[in-house]
Every structure is written in structure tokens, then in C-alpha cells.
Amino acid sequence: MISVLGSGAFGTALAVAFAHSGTNVTLWARSADAARTMMDTRANPRLPGVKLPKTVSVTADFADALTDVVLLAVPMQKLRGLLETHPELTGRTLIACCKGVELGTQLGPVAVIRDVLPEATPAILTGPSFAADIARGLPTALTLAVPDENTGKSLQQRLISPNLRIYRTTDTVGAELGGALKNVIAIACGIAIGAGLGDSARAALMTRGYAEMKRMAQALGAKPDTLSGLSGFGDLTLTCSSDQSRNYSFGLSLGRGDAYDPTVTVEGAATARAALARAKAMHVDMPITQAVVAILDGGLQIRDAMEMLLARPPKEE
Ligand SMILES: NC(=O)C1=CN([C@@H]2O[C@H](COP(=O)(O)OP(=O)(O)OC[C@H]3O[C@@H](n4cnc5c(N)ncnc54)[C@H](O)[C@@H]3O)[C@@H](O)[C@H]2O)C=CC1
Ligand SMILES: O=C(CO)COP(=O)(O)O
Structure with a gap:
């Protein structure tokens, strides 16, 4: 079971890819309306033509969405706000999926996670990948950066899926x-x-x-x-x-x-x-x-x- 927070194009695409590899995924949408519509239509308008597999469940209930491994698929400038309003994320493995540097602090996503939730295990999943390609099952390769090598190895095994090849590094x-x-x-x-x-x-x-x-x-x-x-x-x-x-x-x-x-x-x-x-x-x-x-x-x-x-x-x- 994996959680994805943020039901935009990228969060939804990752949820679809993990679901196709047999993992149950909870996708969190901040709007209850959006979550309900996605559950009813099994689709996300940001990914036209993509059907959500049965093993993806969309919810706006934050507590319901949480598992031990959580992917954070919100825009970079929204990451800190998300972490600050949900201290229950502490202690979990938090994998940033956003690409950017924070205005004001000039920190990247891993540093922002460390700053707000020092007890969490931070990581980042990044690399050349359009959401539409991932969601359609086209071949894609990504980099997973995790500071601790052994944690990185086990996360890599957990996230890899047939069309999503994941390389590993400790260089966050x-x-x-x-x-x-x-x-x-x-x-x-x-x-x-x-x-x-x-x-x-x-x-x-x-x-x-x-x-x-x-x-x-x-x-x-x-x-x-x-x-x-x-x-x-x-x-x-x-x-x-x-x-x-x-x-x-x-x-x-x-x-x-x-x-x-x-x-x-x-x-x-x-x-x-x-x-x-x-x-x-x-x-x-x-x-x-x-x-x-x-x-x-x-x-x-x-x-x-x-x-x-x-x-x-x-x-x-
Ligand atoms: N779309 C793509 O092809 C790819 C996107 N990314 C990265 O993923 C991140 C997200 O991008 P997309 O999903 O494409 O953007 P998007 O615009 O499609 O979706 C963003 C989502 O974040 C949600 N959101 C915004 N503020 C929020 C908040 N304060 N709390 C909770 N949720 C909030 C929105 O409701 C929306 O569902 C970006 O950093 C982007 O660079 C990375 C690789 C590919
Ligand atoms: O990061 C991406 C591809 O790897 C997506 O790029 P854009 O955010 O410019 O659409």
C-alpha cells in the first residue's frame, strides 16, 4: 500500500503506474468534490483518456490516505504548507515528487521536508517523465534519491513497476x-x-x-x-x-x-x-x-x- 498526496497530473499518473504493478494506492485530493468525481468517473481531467485502475482509491480524508510510504505530488511552492498543516506525516518515508526551489528559503524539496518534519525519512523521485506518458504505461526511467543506501534499496524494490525503471542514488x-x-x-x-x-x-x-x-x-x-x-x-x-x-x-x-x-x-x-x-x-x-x-x-x-x-x-x- 502506498499513498500519493496531490491528485494533479503527476500524482495521478504515479498512482496509475504503481497500481498496474499490483500495489494498492490511496490518492489524496484536497477537494472532496474532486475526490468524489474521480471515484465516480474513474478518471482525472488532467489525464485525458486514462482510466484509474480499481486498486486506486481517491479520498479527501487525509487520515484515510496515510501509509508508511507517502509520495508528495504537489507543486514545490505548496510543499511546506502541506507538511506544516499535517504533522501526522512525521516518522514516515516522504518521497518528494516536485521539482523546484522554494522562494524565500531557497531550499529544495528534501531540505524542506527535513526543515519541517525532521523525524521523517526524506527522499525524492525525479527524472524525465511526462505524467501522460507514465499514465499510458509508456517506458520511463526515474531517479530515486534517498540519503541512506539500504532504505533506498528497499524503496527502489517497492516502487519499481513494469514500465517504470527506477535508478537509485544517495545524492539528494x-x-x-x-x-x-x-x-x-x-x-x-x-x-x-x-x-x-x-x-x-x-x-x-x-x-x-x-x-x-x-x-x-x-x-x-x-x-x-x-x-x-x-x-x-x-x-x-x-x-x-x-x-x-x-x-x-x-x-x-x-x-x-x-x-x-x-x-x-x-x-x-x-x-x-x-x-x-x-x-x-x-x-x-x-x-x-x-x-x-x-x-x-x-x-x-x-x-x-x-x-x-x-x-x-x-x-x-
Ligand atoms: N506533470 C508532469 O508531467 C510532471 C510533474 N512533475 C512535478 O510534479 C509536481 C506537481 O505537478 P503536477 O501534478 O503536474 O501539477 P498539477 O497542476 O497537475 O497538480 C497539482 C496538484 O496539487 C494540488 N495542490 C496544489 N496546492 C496544494 C496544497 N496546498 N495542498 C494540497 N494539494 C495541493 C492541486 O489541487 C493539484 O491536484 C510539480 O512539481 C511538477 O514539476 C514531475 C514530473 C512530471
Ligand atoms: O518535469 C517534467 C518532465 O520530466 C514535466 O515538465 P513540465 O513541468 O515542464 O511539464
Whole structure:
């Protein structure tokens, strides 16, 4: 039995994948109406065409939803609030499924769990995976980062399912930074394509974006190999090149000068600001993240941002 808190696209997709491997799943929705509708229709409008297996039970009753292993599938900026309002989560294994850096504290999801519930066992599940792909049973590989190796091994066994291959690491810092920072670079790539700057510009942004992701991760003590794995390079590749990505699509709209639905979860916008604040405090150079923040804040035009990046002093790669 596994609990998933947050019945959005990703939480529901994970619930479906675990259920298909024979696990009973309780999916918690914060709205009683949403839980009832999902139970009645066996569907979630965020995942069109996906049927909930019988072994997924949706509830808005928090106490009913809890098991020893709990996946947290809410947006990054909502994670702390969820943990603070539910102290009964303490003592359990809490696996963050969100990708981002918290505004205000500049902490990633594992650090936020430690901060609010120090008695819990924190972990993070991250990597290249669109909810729609997971829910349809398409092959996907993820990284599970757990500080204690033996706990990681047993969780890995528990979560692995036929189409969901799960790799393991103890480097939670690298895993959470890879997943968080790639969204910022995906916004930059979307902006470049939307503004008509071309595929070569996108390749340059992905590569130099990857360099700044690694710089930041290293400064925070991550293992360089983690960033070259699924949570960093893998997810960067997926998110910067697919219209399925909300971060990339948000960037596309910015680049084209179109409006974007503000209710859609776009983790990279807040994360760009939080990561830049942390980078400045640590004297880490993150020019692409800086340009994204300046564009989001309205202080920089897109062409000027590209010119600014191109006019940086020549350096060794
Ligand atoms: N959708 C995707 O393909 C993937 C999403 N993720 C990550 O999963 C996280 C969640 O994203 P999605 O499920 O896609 O977003 P979503 O927008 O589809 O769903 C978010 C869910 O969180 C719930 N929620 C919001 N605030 C809450 C609160 N205070 N307490 C409880 N529940 C709350 C909402 O009601 C909604 O059900 C994000 O960090 C995202 O980066 C990771 C991999 C893939
Ligand atoms: O994290 C994701 C894919 O790995 C989902 O990306 P978006 O949040 O940009 O849709």
C-alpha cells in the first residue's frame, strides 16, 4: 500500500503506474468534490483518456490516505504548507515528487521536508517523465534519491513497476537540483524558439544551461555524476525539446508575446528567482537563469537578453 498526496497530473499518473504493478494506492485530493468525481468517473481531467485502475482509491480524508510510504505530488511552492498543516506525516518515508526551489528559503524539496518534519525519512523521485506518458504505461526511467543506501534499496524494490525503471542514488542534493534547474533552462529554450532565434540557439542554451546547473550543484555539494544522469541531463533534454512540457510551452508563449494560462503549474518561474538569489549569495555565475529572471520581471527584452549572453567575455568551454 502506498499513498500519493496531490491528485494533479503527476500524482495521478504515479498512482496509475504503481497500481498496474499490483500495489494498492490511496490518492489524496484536497477537494472532496474532486475526490468524489474521480471515484465516480474513474478518471482525472488532467489525464485525458486514462482510466484509474480499481486498486486506486481517491479520498479527501487525509487520515484515510496515510501509509508508511507517502509520495508528495504537489507543486514545490505548496510543499511546506502541506507538511506544516499535517504533522501526522512525521516518522514516515516522504518521497518528494516536485521539482523546484522554494522562494524565500531557497531550499529544495528534501531540505524542506527535513526543515519541517525532521523525524521523517526524506527522499525524492525525479527524472524525465511526462505524467501522460507514465499514465499510458509508456517506458520511463526515474531517479530515486534517498540519503541512506539500504532504505533506498528497499524503496527502489517497492516502487519499481513494469514500465517504470527506477535508478537509485544517495545524492539528494544533486537529484533535486537537476530536476529544479532544468525547468529554468526549458523556459529559456522556449523563449528562444518562440522568438524565432532558431534550433542552434536552443542547443547553445541547453549546453551552457547544463554548465550552470552543474556549477550550482557542485557549489552546493552535489556529485557531478548525478547531474549527468536522469535527473539532470536526462530531464533537461526532455523538457527543453518537447511541447508537452509546461515550462517549455510557457517560454514559447513568452517568446511569441502570447498570453499563458496563469493556473497552469510552471515550476521554473519561481525556481529561477529562488535559484538566482542562492547563486548570487554563493557567487556562482548563472547568466541564463539571470536572463530568464530579468525577462520574467519585465526588465529585459528577449533580443537584448540574447545579445547580453553573446557579449559576455570570451572564455574556455
Ligand atoms: N506533470 C508532469 O508531467 C510532471 C510533474 N512533475 C512535478 O510534479 C509536481 C506537481 O505537478 P503536477 O501534478 O503536474 O501539477 P498539477 O497542476 O497537475 O497538480 C497539482 C496538484 O496539487 C494540488 N495542490 C496544489 N496546492 C496544494 C496544497 N496546498 N495542498 C494540497 N494539494 C495541493 C492541486 O489541487 C493539484 O491536484 C510539480 O512539481 C511538477 O514539476 C514531475 C514530473 C512530471
Ligand atoms: O518535469 C517534467 C518532465 O520530466 C514535466 O515538465 P513540465 O513541468 O515542464 O511539464
